[in-house]
Amino acid sequence: xxxxxxxxxxxxxxxxxxxxxxxxxxxxxxxxxxxxxxxxxxxxxxxxxxxxxxxxxxxxxxxxxxxxxxxxxxxxxxxxxxxxxxxxxxxxxxxxxxxxxxxxxxxxxx
Amino acid sequence: xxxxxxxxxxxxxxxxxxxxxxxxxxxxxxxxxxxxxxxxxxxxxxxxxxxxxxxxxxxxxxxxxxxxxxxxxxxxxxxxxxxxxxxxxxxxxxxxxxxxxxxxxxxxxxxxxxxxx
Numbered sequence: 001x002x003x004x005x006x007x008x009x010x011x012x013x014x015x016x017x018x019x020x021x022x023x024x025x026x027x028x029x030x031x032x033x034x035x036x037x038x039x040x041x042x043x044x045x046x047x048x049x050x051x052x053x054x055x056x057x058x059x060x061x062x063x064x065x066x067x068x069x070x071x072x073x074x075x076x077x078x079x080x081x082x083x084x085x086x087x088x089x090x091x092x093x094x095x096x097x098x099x100x101x102x103x104x105x106x107x108x109x110x
Numbered sequence: 111x112x113x114x115x116x117x118x119x120x121x122x123x124x125x126x127x128x129x130x131x132x133x134x135x136x137x138x139x140x141x142x143x144x145x146x147x148x149x150x151x152x153x154x155x156x157x158x159x160x161x162x163x164x165x166x167x168x169x170x171x172x173x174x175x176x177x178x179x180x181x182x183x184x185x186x187x188x189x190x191x192x193x194x195x196x197x198x199x200x201x202x203x204x205x206x207x208x209x210x211x212x213x214x215x216x217x218x219x220x221x222x223x224x225x226x227x
Contacts, residue, residue, distance in 0.1 A: 032214055042220060089216070
């Protein structure tokens with residue numbers, strides 16, 4: 001079971017870059033790392049996924065070091081609408097072991 | 111692409127009644143779907159893993175006779191909360207994992223708010 005650990009909360013200001021790190025020391029060889037964003041009373045929304053090194057899409061970047069024991073979600077130039085809870089999920093597809101950690105509550109201030 | 115729907119989005123029922131929640135993958139096939147429950151200010155709690163054509167796998171502490179799961183097709187899974195009580199009031203979220211991908215990407219539905227009076 002690849003348990004994840006994230007900071008409980010983070011504060012930022014509009015226009016800043018935000019980096020949220022997730023620790024997953026027990027990650028298995030075949031596990032991918034996926035980040036989700038959740039607003040109140042909504043289902044989580046897929047942000048980005050990676051296996052190793054760096055992945056970038058139109059909304060975020062994901063940095064994964066060579067040992068894959070952690071990952072960092074980078075949100076460039078956040079806005080007030082990025083205030084949400086962010087979860088990293090490291091799942092075992094074979095065993096269907098999908099458990100969410102506590103997530104990081106990001107608050108973006110004006 | 112990769113859209114998951116849930117129905118209903120909100121339901122209020124009397125104690126003792128049963129409530130069925132549907133989860134559909136609209137544009138992809140999903141042999142595996144997951145059901146989560148989320149209480150206010152808390153993370154998602156995995157309740158069960160739903161597999162098309164076979165019995166669901168329940169997490170420890172989740173009563174399989176109370177939370178009936180049926181995954182009759184590659185695009186539909188249902189969760190029935192039987193004899194609901196106020197303590198079952200929660201936000202129920204499903205997710206579907208797209209078949210054929212190496213990665214274990216889950217796509218989530220919008221959630222169903224259940225209130226038991």
